[in-house]
Amino acid sequence: MKIGFFGNTRNVLLLIAQSLQSMGHETVLVVNRKDLLYRPESSFPEYEQVYPEWILDFSQFSEWDYISLDPKIAPVLDTLSSCDVLFLNDLGPSLLPFLNKPAISFLTGSDLTHYANYQTVNVRLNDVEVDYLKSQEGKLLKHLLLDFIQRQRDGINSSVAIRYFPLGIDRLGDALLTEIGVLNSKRIFQFIAELDGINPVPQPNHERVRVCCPVRITWKLPIIPGFSQLDYKGSDIMIRGLGLFYRKTGINMDIVLFRKGLHIAELEQIIEEEGIADQIIWLDEMSLFEYKKEIIRSDIVLEQFAESMVAGVGLDAMAFGRPVIGNLRPELLGDSMPICQAKTPEEICRQLERLVFDAQERERVGKAGREYVEKHARIEEFVRKCIGYLMPAVSDHKKNSNNSFSSYLDYLGERHRYIESDISANFFTQISSYDRSQAVTLEGPFNKEVGFAWYASLNEYESDADDMNHPYRSRLVFLEDGKLLSSRHSTHDEIRNIGRGRYSHWRDGLIFSTTDNSDPNTNGRIYQILFVETVN
Numbered sequence: 001m002k003i004g005f006f007g008n009t010r011n012v013l014l015l016i017a018q019s020l021q022s023m024g025h026e027t028v029l030v031v032n033r034k035d036l037l038y039r040p041e042s043s044f045p046e047y048e049q050v051y052p053e054w055i056l057d058f059s060q061f062s063e064w065d066y067i068s069l070d071p072k073i074a075p076v077l078d079t080l081s082s083c084d085v086l087f088l089n090d091l092g093p094s095l096l097p098f099l100n101k102p103a104i105s106f107l108t109g110s111d112l113t114h115y116a117n118y119q120t121v122n123v124r125l126n127d128v129e130v131d132y133l134k135s136q137e138g139k140l141l142k143h144l145l146l147d148f149i150q151r152q153r154d155g156i157n158s159s160v161a162i163r164y165f166p167l168g169i170d171r172l173g174d175a176l177l178t179e180i181g182v183l184n185s186k187r188i189f190q191f192i193a194e195l196d197g198i199n200p201v202p203q204p205n206h207e208r209v210r211v212c213c214p215v216r217i218t219w220k221l222p223i224i225p226g227f228s229q230l231d232y233k234g235s236d237i238m239i240r241g242l243g244l245f246y247r248k249t250g251i252n253m254d255i256v257l258f259r260k261g262l263h264i265a266e267l268e269q270i271i272e273e274e275g276i277a278d279q280i281i282w283l284d285e286m287s288l289f290e291y292k293k294e295i296i297r298s299d300i301v302l303e304q305f306a307e308s309m310v311a312g313v314g315l316d317a318m319a320f321g322r323p324v325i326g327n328l329r330p331e332l333l334g335d336s337m338p339i340c341q342a343k344t345p346e347e348i349c350r351q352l353e354r355l356v357f358d359a360q361e362r363e364r365v366g367k368a369g370r371e372y373v374e375k376h377a378r379i380e381e382f383v384r385k386c387i388g389y390l391m392p393a394v395s396d397h398k399k400n401s402n403n404s405f406s407s408y409l410d411y412l413g414e415r416h417r418y419i420e421s422d423i424s425a426n427f428f429t430q431i432s433s434y435d436r437s438q439a440v441t442l443e444g445p446f447n448k449e450v451g452f453a454w455y456a457s458l459n460e461y462e463s464d465a466d467d468m469n470h471p472y473r474s475r476l477v478f479l480e481d482g483k484l485l486s487s488r489h490s491t492h493d494e495i496r497n498i499g500r501g502r503y504s505h506w507r508d509g510l511i512f513s514t515t516d517n518s519d520p521n522t523n524g525r526i527y528q529i530l531f532v533e534t535v536n
Helices: 009-022 063-067 071-081 092-099 119-125 130-134 136-158 171-180 235-249 264-274 288-297 312-319 345-356 359-376 379-398 404-431 459-464 492-497
Strands: 002-006 026-031 055-057 085-088 103-106 161-163 210-213 254-259 280-284 300-302 324-326 454-457 476-480 483-485 503-506 509-512 527-531
Touching: 002 009, 002 071, 009 026, 009 085, 009 103, 009 379, 026 071, 063 071, 063 092, 063 136, 071 092, 071 492, 085 092, 085 379, 092 103, 092 136, 103 136, 103 379, 119 136, 130 136, 136 171, 161 379, 210 235, 210 288, 235 264, 235 345, 288 312, 300 312, 300 345, 312 324, 312 359, 324 345, 345 359, 476 509, 492 503, 492 509
Parallel strands: 002 026, 002 085, 026 055, 085 103, 103 161, 210 254, 210 300, 254 280, 300 324
Antiparallel strands: 454 509, 476 483, 476 527, 503 509
16 A cells, blocks of 8 residues: 655654555655754654655745645655645645545644634734735635635544544643534544654763753743744743752753753843843754753653653653653543653752652663553554554545546636635726726737737836736736636636636736637737825
8 A cells, every 4th residue: 555644744754654655555756845853864864965856845835835736846746646645744634625535633833723723813914914915815815815824624524533632631622623513432542752763862860950841942932823832842841940959959851951942031131030040051953863962861851840741852862761851631631651750840950850860760661651651652562553543544535536636727717716706896996986988909910928828019108017026016907808807916827727817917028818718819818007096
């Protein structure tokens, strides 16, 4: 079976793909981001020069290319459409409506709480000028965002299973999944630890104990729009606990923190207040490979202390045999995981007293953690669970052939017709007062461009045209048999691939399409241009 992957948050999907390969399946992984923690070379330095054939780097496409469905992402759709089943992470669920494949939505946080949340529209447009939002382009922008969010929600809902955190861990995520229509029976979760080739490493037992906290420094409440409680790690609680330990014992430690997160400067103030600034070692964000070296160098690893959950950092530490202090959320997950439970400064202090002064206790807790992940966090078990959801749906989908690109263009056409019907009344109202007798008739023949696009030379109007530095400068409107066409400033790909009256006054010419994609040289219609004052 050929299994496709889109997205690779923290390289977990790469590990799942490798596990499936060991079971005899063919896999293909689409890497969609340039962020280091999303890239295979972050975990496997041997991939820095070249990826194996089954890993495809499409990170040249931006987030907006997927949100706006730019036609250039067609190779991604074609790659995924060649697979039998899919694992979709990040923006991936938004592509599922075009692919008609059995899929698992592998959600890790923002792919649900941001990309599938209608409030994201308000978050993204909060700093945009009101006048622009009232304009044609502003309305189009809002429509594109709403359309993307709906596709992400539809993709999640149509997945055969949704990997997300246990009920209660993320209240916003739970509410969104319920709102989308996802039944609890479709939700799956298992802790996943990287164990293959990773052996527990003996305690370093530094004379000056080394404590490492690699989680993001995001902690100030209230929660910022666009984030969820999963993003908040209780870094302030951690520093208060470390400060309390120092004042109580007088013991200096090496405390390793990473410069990543929203509230680094604010945390530095608390560090100064607690009097432990000279114990802090700041590191820049690094690859997962280098980060794991820091785990190995540490005597104790600190996790989250807020209302998120112990996850990747804690599991990595346990895999290497390191004791972990953090808030497991035992009220929701129980207390079976052998971490040193703490959610207040006082509890952190007590757990440090337990571990700092007793190397044997550190060894014992670290060994128990390794045994736990070997028993409960094996990636092979999670993969078998996923296959159990996917296999029953495979045969039905194999009967349905699907041309992803043609379906994609059909959808684009429908979407733009809807958008145009919604905003065109405002457009026509604004320019209805202009005297159409001033319109200039374009004389053919018109030159064929690409696809549905045609070209008319407008050398004399180049100073008013759009260009790379002024993408919305042109005051030109286009008429077909006296009817105003509203799709100004269209991208050239949209004109070529969709047409239907889209046009662009670009530099020294007009790139346009007819309303029915016919040949303007033979359809008998009159084409005119009219220059108006700036049109919103």
